[in-house]
Amino acid sequence: MKLSRRRVLGGIGAGAAAGLLGAPTSAADSSIGTDTERVFVHPQTSLLDELGELLDVVEAVGGTTVLEFDNFDFVVAEVPSTGLDQLRQDPRVATVEEDDETGIPSDWSPSLSDIFGSPGGSDCSTHPDQRPSWGVERIGADAVEPDGSGVDVGILDTGIQSDHCSLSVAGGRNFTADGTAGDYEDRHGHGTHVAGVAGALDNDRGVVGVAPEANLYAVKVLGDDGSGRYSELIAGIDWCMSNDVEIISMSLGGEAESSTLARAIEKAHSAGHLLLCAAGNEGNDGADSCDAETMTYPATHEDVVAVTAMDETDRLASYSSVGSAVDLLAPGTNVTSSTVDNEYAEASGTNVATPFVTGVAALVWETREEDGPGPSDPVRKILGETAETVLGTCAEGDGLVNAPAALGDERATEGSDWSSDPVGGIRSLLERVVDLIVGFFEWLLGLFR
Template sequence: MTLSRRQLLQSVGAGVATGVLGTTASAAGSRTDTRRVFVHPRNGLLGNLLEVVESVGGTTVLEYDNFDFVVAEVPESRLDDLLSATGVAAVEEDDETGIPDDWDPSLLDVLLPPDRADCSTHPDQRASWGHERIGADDVEPDGTGVDIGILDTGIQTDHCSLEVAGGRNFTASGPPGDYEDRHGHGTHVAGIAGALDNDLGVVGTAPNANCYAVKVLDDEGRGRYSELIAGIDWCMSNDVELISMSLGGETESETLAEAIASAHEEGHLLLSAAGNEGNPGDGTCDAETMTYPATHEDVLAVAATDEDDSLASYSSVGSAVDLLAPGTNIVSSVVDNEYAEASGTSMACPFVTGVAALVWETVDEDGPGPNEAVRQALTESAEPVFENCEEGYGLVDARAALAEDGAVDDEPDRGADRDGERTGNRLEAALEWLANAIRDFVEWLNGLFR
């Protein structure tokens, strides 16, 4: 949440830490009480913001090409001084994001090459059940000319089943040009979205798309919203049409929301895993277990199914779910030139990203722009499987999404009903936010006259 001046004074004055964020270690291993925060300028003007940060003993650690705010490390005792400084409008914590700690891929002996470094020894190509379930094996487009940013732990650049078009590292795990994956999650995600159709190992949903390794999670699978925003910023600056995020955080962020809205407005399509926080499994739709940024209205949120078309027990659910995709026991590439089976909404998201690339290829427009049209094609052609609100619009369907007169016109009421439901949910949330803001303002006014 964004910290108002009143909230900062309360937390700092009482000596209460509102989160251990951005603490730095000295060479001797001791810790200084600093906080890593977003600093927003008043009226969107950066002006002398860097000097303001420095004046309170802070250090600016990140600036962006497309956004008018910075990330800074600031002594916790000076946060109130920062917020009251001329030209500063808001300060917000830089919260954490990442992949589930229990992500546990299982190497497949049947796909283990005798010599991992020698591509000629790799096994014959094998599509995952999810690839076939969504109809990706039965369409002509292959993602040619479409750019996909895989915002994750990086991608193994010399994997026999992958071709990495480029990328950038925004973590402390190596220099900016080192976007190698030393974890495995990003390489698995990349394989689902865009593994090559080269008769080796596995094949992706959009095998001829350009996959970019945008490393926003470190070698342990952890990151911060500031690094995720840096990845979005890089995709915007490099006209990467699709921004795929198989990650999530526990808290919402107004700063990240601003970055997402800007990318969406510029024509990029952003997709995110719904989260692996589980669900009641009763179809009542009362649960809201999704992680952020999947709940953002400009993000296409993806939940996961098992092979029998049931909702995966680990899959998060909520009113912001847009689509389903296969997520359990999905075969894909992993680091060390190997192949593994893994489960999670992280695996479901790149299936939808891949289908989005197939649809984007058919649109007569280069670069960012037709995101709303592509999103509509995906949602309105989706296949209902649960017939309840847990599925969003339904299971992504590559064939229907690419059909000239597809499922869009066959079931117009279904999409309209669910759009109405989402609008109602978002209106309710907006009214709640407004009520809280009014309450805080009244409390602030009362404080002036005490």
């Protein structure tokens, strides 16, 4: 059987394809030999028998497909600038959209922490005694029993240092050009810091996260310089969907909205995943500046939990973006967490605040009956309705995320909310019926042994 390019890319996997083919090309190094643009190409599905035909359409204008996805029918391609109009006019193509950039704030500047009185290093026995950050204490995560056990959390970032003494990485994938698909190591520091806030281990060393027993996945969608593209972010969402990672945490943002990224978010949300994102570090004119819209994308999407940041004095951080799409507030200033080279660093940003909410979401998810991606709306509702009012303005959304209150809500230990998710409720009931039937037959067989 002759292998099509689609089968080859499918066999390699989206992450490997990104690593091999996904780097932005230029006129100097492009195999096409001319200026190219990286774009999303959406098929006119009614005119295509299979997605493989779309690859032929891209090739016909001199382009190269660089990314396909398991859960989405569009592709990412490098297309000569001279061929874009021809691609857009092809009746088999529905839309062509630019693949815009995303990343962490350019001024993100962590400082190595000396509050423990000693450095980190590869010898874990020399690490300082564990202490929670002020943020963990402020949201009450140090005073609750659940620890996130069994909940999968995708940290979509610069990767995570896999052998850090304060972290345990369950796995991951690299969707950038910096390394192979299996190389999700963090060589920047941002992803490791975020991971520590969400789920650093409770092992008496260094720091402890909000959900220390959650399964952290290093989904590398940002390169070693902290920058990336929406296509790589979508690839990370796609991987989380294919691997049943319940919670998708994004401490990043871009300037431009993207209908393609919106489509990916909506599909992940519909599949039961909870998506969270930093509101942005574009600043504000005060906590009551309700008319300001300084948030970055995709935090503004309605299916994403958008997080702003406060400081230790319960004031809105001066760097925090604000806007009508804000959902929750969390500690974000001078937060100590893990970083690369087995060190610990103090850093600030809504990108630091977001994993606090991610961690509390994991705690709530643990106490509910869903196994794997389930209806995320009940968890989101609990986080919002139990939040603490701190600012009393639009800048905090529903308020400061509150771990004890969220876990104390009676809905935290319930299964699917039938009124908001009847399909999930029916599924939960059927699972219980199956368990009862299996149990009955096991009991019956036991009588004849």
